[in-house]
Amino acid sequence: MLKKEYMWLALMFVLVLGTRLYFVFQTPYFSEDAYFNIRQAEHIRETGLPLFKDDLSYSGRNFLFQPFFQYILAFFNLFMPLSLVCKLLPNIFASCLIFIVYLIAKEITKSKGAALLSSFISGFIPIFFAETVNSVSVFSLVIPLMFFLIYLLIKINNDKKYIGYFIVSIFVLALMHSSAILLIIGLLLYLLLIRLEHLKQRRAELELIVFSTILVLWLNFITYKNAFLVHGQFVIWQNIPKELLGHYFSQLSILNALFYIGIIPLVSGIYLIYKYIFKKKNRKIYLLMGFALSGLFLLWFKLIPLKTGLIFFGIIFVLLFSKFYSDSLLFINKTRFSRYKIVFVALIFLVFIFNSIIPTISYTSKIIRETPSKHEIDALLWLKNNSNEKDVILASLDEGCLVNAVAERKNVIDKNFLLIKDAEQRLEDVRKIYTTHYETEAIPLLNKYNIKYIILSKKSMEDYNIVDLNYRTDEKCFELVYDKEVKIYKSLCKMEEK
């Protein structure tokens, strides 16, 4: 018969996955960011190779990325439709986090109850839930894998059979996303904490950390070598234009952290860090603290995007919470309030519902609402059927990938700025085309990028704070070829320079 905790875990997995699938199937479409991975997976399925040289994005550019995740999507696409793969697979991966959190928490606390509670909380970390639910995000697999590696590192000290799993997992992680560097920094900080606290450095652990550091650095270096040559150290900020940099790499604030991570994990995590720095010593807690400090350090210096840092932070704090919870129960057991233990548990659960589940639901609902509407997709499909293959389509920054993936046409700009030398200029030019009052300003810019069609969606109107193109009245130059909730203008004029 299955053990009781496995039943609970299975139940939690079904609940978390079920909630995710409830949200994800509310729309047949995906968040804008998802379309890059979808295109890559399609290309891999058709050719066996990722699309490193793309004729559509920025009207022709090279991509730099680690394609392992897209290969996984393409592999499952052999058995089921890609849209279903992209809806299901990332959510299954992300939901698996609860098993990993359970395993780590059990190792830390030796308490099944604390492990079960924290694994349940990990299923509803607002930022992780919302950001991986409908965006076919690589983080849906990267994050569970990172924590699986942490678990393996804990276990290696007792059993050498985990070494093989560790090597395979670190290879997979390094081939999947550059954020593996976050793990490396965490591991190095862990080594530092061990040394500072005069704990014995375990040989096997040290060797694995050295190996992982070299592997991750090298693979990232190979992947992003050209970007280093073009952008130098600014590659860290992915060549994001200054205007947008503040949006992606924004400052960490307490309010942000409270909302995206949840109050219980955050407060208990901070308390535990304090306790294990000044009062107690625990190797496993130092491992988690290393990661918390690496996240904090990178966020503080704006070296990682805020959302990535908060996702990472959120899970670490849930794990720290498990220790806090088990320690608190032990403490309560020793006092005369032990018979009210259930009240303490209920209270924590209640705060968790208010502070994690409700923000998760509201944040995810917002994300789902922001998914491209049927009108937008129809407009893009109209373009696919009614425009020439070589035509360039102007859409807002967020919609750039949609133009490539749905309309299968060239765009002027999208969110992948790496290797784009004139990203700032393009961003400024696109803004000008949408907002200028003068066609004498718009037409040279439209000519500059050979733009044939301009999409005016609800999203672009909101982004640029306009209700229509200001210079649309000149019908000789701007023909309204699609007029529904989304408008599409055809650019007809050329401006000769004297």
Place this chain on the structure above:
Amino acid sequence: MKLTEKNTLAYVMLAAVIVLLIPFLVRFLFYNNIIIGDEPYYHATIARQIIEQKSLIQDSNYIFNPYHLVLASAGYFIGIELASKLIPFLLGLLSAFIFYLIIKEFKMSIEERLFVLLILIVSPAFIYLSVISNTNSVPVFLTLLGIYFLLKKKIIFTVLSLISFAAAVSFGIFNALLVVVLLFPYLIKEKSKKAIIFLFIIIIISAAFMPVYFQEKTEVIQKEGILQSSISDFGALVGIGVFNILLAFIGFSLMWKKKKEHMFIFLPLLIMLISLFYLRVVIIYLSFVLAVFAGYAFTKIKNMDWEIKIIKNLTILLIICGLIFSTVSYLNRISNIQPDKEVIKSLDWLKHYSEPDEIVFSHYSKGFWIINVAERPVVTDKMLEYFPNAKERFNDSLEIFYSRNLKNTKLLIDKYNITYIWIDNEMKQGLVWEKEQQGLLFLFRNNETFKNIYNNQGIEIWEVKNGYN
């Protein structure tokens, strides 16, 4: 296979020959054996003038460097082109050889020596030193020779060391500083009159060269950041690979434990790191020091008692791959940098088309090619900063490149008596212009002023119709 004194040195020298021959082979096979880069063209031009005039250059804008005398002397017998390739190549090999002997004197094991030398040989800065005709190959060799002789006890070697150091000092302020710093640990160790006299002589010689060291210079060309100009993987032409630095860092922390023993290396390292902020060629000297740290670290990692054997093998494999990756990518880059056949063909064409006193305008980075191959004067080249009116010249050249005002451009063209404008793909693709029809590219449409006389493979030569021709 057991490593012995003889076979280790033989392997190292063989590896050096193979690595250093690759760029020459690529140039021979695919680039008509054209010399790599732009700096060698400058030195070749000066050396040619010295041979022709049979005396030093008298031009007030000329910055003296003893390398030109070395190149001219060798060029007199074997031709300047061959000398430009042979001198750095041979001096690179000799430097590696002497360096091997030096670290042997410091009681490094054969295995350590092997790894130190292999890491040095594959380092991009060493490849640059040995492949491209540059002013550092001679002083690096002389400094190493000086150190080697200094480590020998006999008086004859001390004299030879003094001569080597004195010669090295003539190459620049950094060389003088380095020699003095290298002598300090020796002075502390020996505590003899001989050492004090030695140091005193070097300081006197350095002082005598002061007027040569300090040339008036106006900073007009924007410098790259320290990372981009010193790490080859970030695009530096004279740089060090990331893995080399990583290993060196490990080696440094291991050697730091015995810092008194290794004072000979820590003191020059400190001076080099400080100087690096002011003088980027220091990276060449630094590559030797970092090779010692990196080789030491690699040996330690290899001989360490690892608990997990597979991790040991994988880690060593990764380090080797990392080092080789930087080298292969650098070799590929350096072998394929400009000028190519088309550039030389266009300049050769210009040489035959134009008159010797007609001035050519181009980007300052193309100046040495035009002067050397087309044998025509230019408005700007990379020595521009030493010109008395550097800022004005530089700003005027920018005005010519970017202005769309024909009248202004014509005025500047007249000011510098420009007859030809030479442009290539690199200039059109970001070096000067980002867009088509930008600045001068737009003005070229005015066929009353400009006439396109050459257009092949993206290289264009425009003649100024109403210029001073």
